[in-house]
Amino acid sequence: MKAADTPGEAGDGFSLLLDDQLCFALYAASRAVTHRYRPLLEALGLTYPQYLALLVLWEHGTVPIKDIGAALQLDYGTLTPLIKRLEASGLVRRERLPQDERTVQVSLTEQGRDLRERAAQVPGAIGDAMGLSTRDFDEARRLLRLLTANVSAEA
Template sequence: MTTPPTATDWLRLDQQICFSLNAASRAFGSVYRVILKDLGITYPQYLVLLVLWEHGDLPVKKLGEHLRLDSGTLSPLLKRLEAAGLVRRERSARDERSVEVRLTEQGVALRERAVQVPRRIVSATSFDVDEIRELRARLDQLTSALDAAVHAELPDED
């Protein structure tokens, strides 16, 4: 049985889960930067493309929901993808207030070259596929718990 951390231990940087997650995220960013360089895209652009490859055309709002990004963050990202010829943004014919994001032929074609990305990421982690799945499941549980904690703190809207 391990002993609980002391009051001083709780405030050590190496005891902070947020720091460990942030450090892992930054390390992933570095690996993705190297791997995605060949595709000519950044990690955030890759995430947008993953959602579009999986779901097809989407309104900007729905795309943001999938990525947990607000429109202020997503708009410049989409602008750069559009300038690169990978996506098109068009006003929805059904709802003029909504903007749809569509892959271009070039964006669709990039998917074939991107197939190797996840394999290279798994290789870089030195984890096997089952370990990756377990870690992702635990991180999803953590995200859900943290989301619930935030929502529990929000006042009711009347």
């Protein structure tokens, strides 16, 4: 492997400068966006991961916990405590299927369904904070989904 000829150049033509790293731009953007969510979600009594789980339930209704994990790309060990906290807050209910006790279904309580109305302002507030045109927003989402699929396929 050839040593870098200039301080920012790696031997393969890629830069080692922080500002040239796509991974750092993604990391910084993710932190900035989730930071912007924090006060909006605190007013609802939610964390960001809890909000994401509720988005799945608001969209699909009663869902097996494994399907929530698949949608959020979270493993069972991470998702179970999150769902338990939502249940302790009275927002969801967990039930094992009588015909297959290995399957845990998660459903919204009335309180969880009602929270959807209060959460309806969150996406618009975040969209405004992002300051992207509809075209740029759609393109950013498309590219991020492509990047996720490509990197996940390599793993």
